Amino acid sequence: MAQARTASTAPASPCTCGAAPESNSPHNAAGQYRAVRTKVSWRNLKPGDLMLLYGYGHVGIYVGGGRWVHAPGKGRPVRKESIHGWVRSKFNGAVRPGM
Structure with missing residues (x-):
């Protein structure tokens, strides 16, 4: 069985939990929320949306x-x-990168 990836050992990719999949995006959740124009409600979540808690x-x-x-x-x-x-009880908002 493959070893589980951890936050510190996962390979860098465009979709890590620590950075939005946009170039030059901030490396913290609050900055990502501010930087992405398209805000998304809980009811309108789509795959690829960043959820912030x-x-x-x-x-x-x-x-x-x-x-x-x-x-x-x-x-x-x-x-x-x-x-x-x-997750629902801690949800603050979501953004849709690339829009």
Whole structure:
């Protein structure tokens, strides 16, 4: 079985949880929210949207089907989880990069 990727060991890619998939984007959730013009409501989430939680202190990527991927913290495995429950209660907003 392959070793799980963690927030600190995952390879760099255009869609890491630490940076929006746009060139020259800020490397923190609050900056990403401010930098992307297209804001998205909970009801209008589409795959690829960046979801921001905890007062814009945490970001993940909506992948569709009521699920998202995010790195819960340094050294912890990147997870694909349901957006219902705790995620909904901590949701502050979403943005759609590239729009």
